[in-house]
Amino acid sequence: MFSCKIVSCDSDNIPIAAEHNKPLIIGRGPLTKIKDPRLSRNHIEVVADCEKGFLKVTFVGANTCKAGNSILKTKNETVELKHGDAIELLENQYSFRVEFCPVLNQPVKSDTSSSSPQEMVGKQTTLNHFLTKRKSTSADDTVDPSLAKKQKIEDTWEEVDGGKLIVFTTEGVQHKSKIAAFDLDGTIITTQSGKVFPTNPQDWKLNFSQIPGKLKQLLEDGFKIVIITNQAGLSNGKLKPLDFRQKLFDIRAKLGVPIQVFISSGSGIYRKPAIGMWNHLTEHANGSVPVDVGSSFYCGDAAGREAKWAPGKKKDHSSVDRLLATNVGLKFYTPEEFFLGHRSVPHKQPDFEPRNLDAEIPLLEPSDSSLSQDKQEVIVLVGFPGSGKSHFAKHHALQSGYDVINRDSLGTWQKCVTVLERSLDSGKSVLIDNTNPDVESRSRFVRLASARGLPCRCFVMNTSVTHALHNNKFREFTDTSHAPVSRMIFNVYKSKFQDPSLEEGFTEIVRVNFRPAFRSVEDERLYKMYLLED
Ligand SMILES: Nc1ncnc2c1ncn2[C@@H]1O[C@H](COP(=O)(O)OP(=O)(O)OP(=O)(O)O)[C@@H](O)[C@H]1O
Structure with missing residues (x-):
């Protein structure tokens, strides 16, 4: 019905x-x-x-x-x-x-207000059933249209990866090789209230009156219309899943064209600018129709435009839409360019450019420094979380015969000191793989080395904060054994940081450059994408 x-x-x-x-x-x-x-x-x-x-x-x-x-x-x-x-x-x-x-797709109003995306899985079984049905009868480019007509194709609401990604596919969507993809908030819709964030689920209107006509034209030109949206509010409790679902139904009705919506409900690989949502679209949600990236595009308002890009306009809240497009290799338009035909305006470049890393850069500076010394020694590393200390320790220090001491695995600096003493007793050289931002944290190791008459060098990671944040994000996507490091920890490091000096008792201060080396081609591809949100 x-x-x-x-x-x-x-x-x-x-x-x-x-x-x-x-x-x-x-x-x-x-x-x-x-x-x-x-x-x-x-x-x-x-x-x-x-x-x-x-x-x-x-x-x-x-x-x-x-x-x-x-x-x-x-x-x-x-x-x-x-x-x-x-x-x-x-x-x-x-x-x-x-x-x-x-009617089946209308949200059930009772006792659902606190549903998390995970809880919704159970509540959506009827809808997920339609997904299965739809998959076997989907009206993609290769399916006999009469078959699609005979078997009713319904809207579907699918949860992927425990609800981290939600895919809403409306009735009538046809899989195409050309994808016209749009951001939602600030692109397809804006608030009626004029506030930055909606004051309630009904606080929205189409961003431009031209939108339905343009989308209809795209449909006629053979595009599938897709929305790719970050909605972290779904997992932090600010957005009720059923409210959002109703909103999408209403938006679809207003747009008047079939749409497929990819919703990232939290953080992780599905969150723009990472390309998890796009990959899911191309690999699992486009029938078997291969996507032609060159003929497809992405349009969004998070474009990194500076303040006053047009009279009275504030700077864009981020660049994630432009960065997503760059990561995938899609043409990119702002909503004003696409819907209103405006010219493009200058935008900010990201602070860290992951594609411009120099694989030939000398590992150490000054370049005549070397890791292995003839004599027993202690090396104290200094660097942001994610700056590459453990990578350096594993791929260089360990290979040169150093023992590596890491506070994350030992728990306290006192234990680090105990293990350091043991290693030195056995005649080994040791590298301390901790952030060691200030004189006090480093002095424990300097003192111990000097008490034994051993040289102590300080190796400082030559990795900027944005580069370290990028590494941290990359690690989040590739190494689940390491807990993500919050921005707060980065700020603590910055506030404590004291530039290491020879006066602390170091015999030499060496800078460690970031020389990229990846486990696999996939890792390298991911690393070279923009992963940060601003
Ligand atoms: N030279 C490199 N080439 C490629 N990837 C690297 C390199 N150095 C570090 N990485 C990657 O960056 C991420 C962070 O590196 P790593 O764990 O070594 O940082 P860290 O400084 O030890 O961080 P923490 O202090 O939080 O433990 C990891 O995913 C690692 O694989």
Whole structure:
């Protein structure tokens, strides 16, 4: 069973509900809010068949109207429309769209307000059932359309990876090689209230009146229309899943075209600018139709534009949309460029450029420094979390015969000191793999070396904070055994940091350059993408 709505394409008026088998007169008057005298009060009569999903339209007015592809001039002329068809009450004017929504997909209002995405999995079993059905009958480019017609294709709401990714595919979506992908907030919709964040789930409107027309054109030009959106509010409790789902139904109705929506509900590989959502689209959610990246594009408002990019405009809150497009290799447009035809404006470059790393850079500076010494020694590393200390320790120090001491694995600096003593007793050289930001943290090891008459060198990671944050994000995606490091820890490091000096008792201070070396081609590909959000 469907519900049927007749949705204005020209205004934000409440959609007109057409009840099953109940004739409804549409024309000039309060229902449509149209006052144009060329429109009869009784212009068309509609009767919805909510079981079969079609709307019978009978012309009863005076001036010509258009329903679907038919021009209706003669009284009592009748056509049958289906979901997505258009009605123009006067030719080329007063456009409406027919919307049939499966009643099954309407959210259950009771006791669901606190549902987490995970809890929703259970509640959505009926919908997930449709997904399975849809997969076998999906109307992709290679499927006989009559088959798709015979077997009803429904909206689907699929949870992937424990709800970290949600895919909402509306009825009528056809898989295509050309993808027209859009961000949601600030691109397709904006707030009605004018506030940056919506004040309630209904606080939205289309960002530009041109959007439905442009999307329709894209559809006619053979694109699949996709929305790729970060919605961390779904996992931090700020956005109720069912509210958001209802919002997407309403947005779809307003857009008037079938859409496929990819929703990242939290952090991780699905969150833009990482390309998890795009990869899921191309690998699992486009039938078997290969995506042509060169003919596809992404449009979003998080484009890194500086303040005053247009009169009165603030700077963009981030660059994630532009960075996602760059990561994938997609053409990129801002909403103003795409929907309004504006020229592109300058934008900020990311602070860290992962593609410009020099694989030939000398590992150590000064370049005549070397890791291995003839004599027993202690090396104290200094560097941000994620700056590459453990990588250096594993790939260079260990290989040169050093014992490596790491506070993360030992727990306390006192234990580090005990293990250091043991290693030195056995005649080994030792590298201390801790962040060691200040004089105090380093002095424990310097003192111990000097008490034994051993040289102690300080190796400082030559890795900027944004580079270290990038490494940290990369590690989050590739090494689940290491807990992600919060920005707060980075700030603590920065606030404690004291530049190491020879006065502390070091015999030499050496800078360690970041010389990229990857475990696999996949790792290298991921590393060279933009992973940070600003
Ligand atoms: N030279 C390198 N080439 C490629 N990847 C690297 C390199 N150095 C570090 N990485 C990657 O960056 C991430 C962080 O590196 P690593 O764990 O060595 O940092 P760390 O300074 O030891 O961090 P923490 O202090 O938080 O333990 C890891 O995923 C690592 O694989």
